[in-house]
Amino acid sequence: QVQLVESGGGLVQAGDSLRLSCTASGRTLSSYDMAWLRQAPGKEREFVAAIRWRTGATYYAGDVKGRFTISRGDAQNTGYLQMSNLRPEDTAVYYCAARSTAYGFGISTSYPYWGQGTQVTVSS
Numbered sequence: 001q002v003q004l005v006e007s008g009g010g011l012v013q014a015g016d017s018l019r020l021s022c023t024a025s026g027r028t029l030s031s032y033d034m035a036w037l038r039q040a041p042g043k044e045r046e047f048v049a050a051i052r053w054r055t056g057a058t059y060y061a062g063d064v065k066g067r068f069t070i071s072r073g074d075a076q077n078t079g080y081l082q083m084s085n086l087r088p089e090d091t092a093v094y095y096c097a098a099r100s101t102a103y104g105f106g107i108s109t110s111y112p113y114w115g116q117g118t119q120v121t122v123s124s
Helices: none
Strands: 003-007 010-013 018-025 032-039 046-052 058-060 068-072 078-083 092-100 118-123
Touching (some): 018 032, 018 092, 018 118
Antiparallel strands (some): 032 046, 046 058, 068 078
């Protein structure tokens, strides 16, 4: 079992930056992928970004590429999502998720472990 706890959400203005953190416990992440997904009101949950913990390989959804950066922290089992140039359409609850390493980063149903979510609100 992997337990995930997100932090760092908040209310910002368009164009601002924000960094989300995800701390994992229960297992070391060396053989896991960590991902960020988000769900806006009235919309389905969508993939944002993922990182393969062992290699550092990353994958992004098209509309965040170049604005968001997913990374592994120096502290073991802590991942980050650095979000820059935020837009009102980025407003959502952001979830951290993890899975054993597999193909298909963007398949949200392939992640069995989820955090509770953190709200990000971007005002125009």
